[in-house]
Amino acid sequence: MGLTSGSPDTGAGAVVQGGAEPEGAPQGGVFSAQPSFLTTRLDAVVNWARQNSLWPMPFGTACCAIEMMATAAARYDLARFGMERMSFSPRQADLLICAGRVSYKMAPVLRRIWEQMPSPKWAISMGACASSGGVFDVYSMVQGIDTIIPVDVYVPGCPPRPEGLIYGILMIQEKIRQSAPTSQDEWNAVDALPEAGSHLPTGVVNHLSAPFGNSTNQNRASGLVSTGAVVRVSDRRP
Amino acid sequence: MLKRVVYNVLRNPELAPGGSLVHAPVVPVQGEAYEVHEDIAGEHMLINIGPQHPATHGVLRLVLELDGETVVRCIPHIGYLHSSFEKLGEYRDWNQIVPLTDRMDYLAPLIYNCAYAMAVEKLMGIEVTERCKVVRVICMEMDRIFSHLLWLGTTAIDLGAFTVFLYTFQQREKVYDLHERFTGARITTSSTRIGGMMADLPPGWIGQLQEFLDNFVPVLDEVETLLTNNAIWIGRTQGVGEISAADAVNFGLSGPNLRASGVDYDIRKDRPYYDYETYDFDVPVGEHGDIYDRYLCRMEEMRQSVSLLRQAIERLPGGPINVDDPRVILPTKTAAMNDMESMIHHFKVVMEGVRAPVGESWFSVESSKGELGMYVVSDGGAKPVRWRVRGPSFINIAALPHMIEGALLSDVIAVNASLDIVLGEIDR
Amino acid sequence: MTAGGDAFRQGAEGLERGPLPSDAGGEGAAPPAGELPPHPSVDALREEFGAGVLRHELVAGDEHIVYVPPAHNVEVLTWLRDTPAHRYDFLQDLTAVDYGGGRPIQVVYQLWSIPNRLNLRVKCELPLHALEIETVYYLWRAADWLEREVFDMFGVVFTGHPDLRRILMPYNYAEGHPLRKDFPLRGRFSRAEQTRRALSMKTEDHYSPQELELAHALGQALPEVMVEGPVQGDAPGIGIGAG
Secondary structure, X not given: OXXXXXXXXXXXXXXXXXXXXXXXXXXXOOOOOOXXXXXXXXXXXXXXXXXXXXXXXXXXXXXXXXXHHHHHOOOOOOHHHOOOOOOOOHHHOOEEEEEOOOEOOOHHHHHHHXXXXXXXXXXXXXXXXXXXXXXXXXXOEOOOHHHOOOOOEEEOOOOOOHHHHHHHHHHHHHHHHOOXXXXXXXXXXXXXXXXXXXXXXXXXXXXXXXXOOHHHHOOHHHOOOOOOOOOOXXXXXX | OXXXXXXXXXXXXEEOOOOOEEEOOOEEOOOOOEEEOXXXXXXXXXXXXXXXXXXXXXXXXXXXXXXXXXXXEEEEEOOOOOOOHHHHHOXXXXXXXXXXXHOOOXXXXXXXXXXXXXXXXXXXXXXXXXXXXXXXXXXXXXXXXXXXXXXXXXXXXXXXXXXXXXXXXXXXXHHHHHXXXXXXXXXXXXXXXXXXXXXXXXXXXXXXXXXXXXXXXXXXXXXXXXXXXXXXXXXXXXXXXXXXXXXXXXXXXXXXXXXXXXXXXXXXXXXXXXXXXXXXXXXXXOOOOOHHHHHHHHHHHHHHHHHXXXXXXXXXXXXXXXXXXXXXXXXXXXXXXXXXXXXXXHHHHHHHOOOOOEEEEXXXXXXXXXXXXXXXXXXXXXXXXXXXXXXXXXXHHHOHHHHHOOOEHHHHHHHHHHOOOOHHHHHO | OHHHHHXXXXXXXXXXXXXXXXXXXXXXXXXXXXXXXXXXXXXXXXXXXXXXXXXXXXXXXXXXXXXXXXXXXXXXXXXXXXXXXXXXXXXXXXXEEEOOOOOOEEEEEEEEEOOOOEEEEEEEEEOOOOXXXXXXXXXXXXXXXXXXXXXXXXXXXXXXXXXXXXOOOOOOOOOOOOOOOOOOOOOOOOHHXXXXXXXXXXXXXXXXXXXXXXXXXXXXXXOHHXXXXXXXXXXXXXXXXXX
């Protein structure tokens, strides 16, 4: 095996043949824990291939889905990023773009679609509703899909402009550029979500879903407090 | 024992003198439906389409019982996008509800904005200015074209015609530009307010609209040459998804779905608002109630909307866009910045909200999808007691099983597309 | 300054007073009851049903409302639909209003006659302890999903409806009926609990009675988990499910 990894202080470019491995380290080779010139080059190649040929899974539910369609159409072309092949089957997709509000009725569907996607996979939460619940802080809406699936990039907006979505996609590409796909850890990583329930603990889900912002306790629209000296007939308790 | 009705496709097609296809009727086989032994028929399949599916136009779930390719039963499931707009509206002021209306029918947001404002203005007894009326008519007709273009693109792509999708989306980008110039947003326009609009039309907007109309009609003609006399299109849409006039009325269908069955009901003609009775336009009414007739109705509606827009542009009067009523309208920015009393007035209108009298109003407009009704109930406060949206798609989709039971699986997608549904207004 | 001051005073007073009662002509208060402008169907209804018409109101300038006792809704609506002079063949809307504070829930039928071009609203008031009314499914098929939605959102049971189950909320929704005034905006359970319940729902495990009937007809035996029975919190009149 000529491609053993070099020790850290030999730096890039040094290939030590038959060099001593640190005790307890996994066997040398391309997938060893120690980065080297060859593995970083391989990483770069793999990352380049992945980022420029992402097959998005458009999980479009509402208005953001229309903006996603517009992003894929002629003016804000997604094909220049290699993403024109929208995969409607999760089995063949690697980027889930959740565009639109997700209700609790839809949540298990989203979860299942995410679980059906093979690794490596990334998720973009497009729009305010997918990121945090948006304007819909109500009984039926998931307050951010990150309580259901792990999200990589959040694109704010209601709906985000196509340029905004493209910026989010570029951030995903940046994230892919910085990943180490051939490292042992990555190779062995298993991204399993718990069998039932959210992948986040209860307290975190409640904290993420709680109403937030400066204005929450200061205006009547939050439905949390009735403000003002005059309590009108129409100020309903939340 | 299972009864089966067998259809013969393209029986006795009608040809033009040049040999091109004019009409291809799809007729059931002559004679009675015959019974089939179970062991020959085989088992029925229960399959699930959606809620995540490219061709359901949103998060709609259809459970189909199939006998081979024939749909024996269809059960639609909705509610995957239920965002409780109506409950949320009870916690929002009358003007704060306007942004919510964009997000229901996101394909024609200005129609929803206008319909809501009109319902509340009816409740309050406010009559908007002449200029505002014409501007709202322009907004509604422009969004009718906008919505029909999306319908056309997505229906065509569902049936395999990809080019039409690209053409229509290119035209829609121009309407997005118009939306953005007027309201600041491409889709979620939120442009009306109680008593007027958020702002007047910017200079040059009308010119841009006219340019759009001039360039749009040739594109529409081009799309017609691609579809209207196309044998594949005719074969897939004629005779498919038929619903009779009596059934359509009983199911509560509205809009082009109802008119394609031969029922002449258009709110712009039957309960006209904003001087629609003074505009010169026709309402296309079909005959067979199949997908092809719905397609023809919507194509013609787009042309009629172009004509309406040209008339509206011509008659657009000057004058204020907002009603001169300090109880509902904010003072101008200049006044509010320079004048303490106006600033306090501004503060009171924004912080305490506009108040409506005790009462209620059920008002409907002809939206691109059908009869869009808004029911607002007030108890004298700044927020509604009840805000109900009669979304036309909710009632239209309920008729889907009636239309496709007995049809083939590929017709399910075609009929679903032809109903022009938007899940935002179905699930609300 | 004075001009601004006048406008402000007008505005401020106007805000306090609120807009005048709505009236299409903008001419002031609505005419007193008994002198309401005539509506052909209301007069004919009074003739036909007499005490079956509780009251007649006019709102928003030109909208006529007729209140009918819930027990007679089908009778009155059938008459309205079938009598040629009235022929309300189009059910525009069927909804409900909860005013809160223990007041009855109103079921609202909004009707339009396509041949005669007439609008009419029929309302039935249901006390909170007796939220039951007969279905009009057999009059207008449009009522199918509309009544399901009213059941889902308000808990009103439409007797005789062939398939009354939740339509917008999930099958296992146990927090009650959302559009009731005593239902909080964010629901009764915590967000974590709502998330947990949502994710524990396997959509294909719950088929509706209709779908189960198909399975029976096809001779397929289904596992127990697929049989959807009444879920706690689904029953009418119960606001909160246990657990």
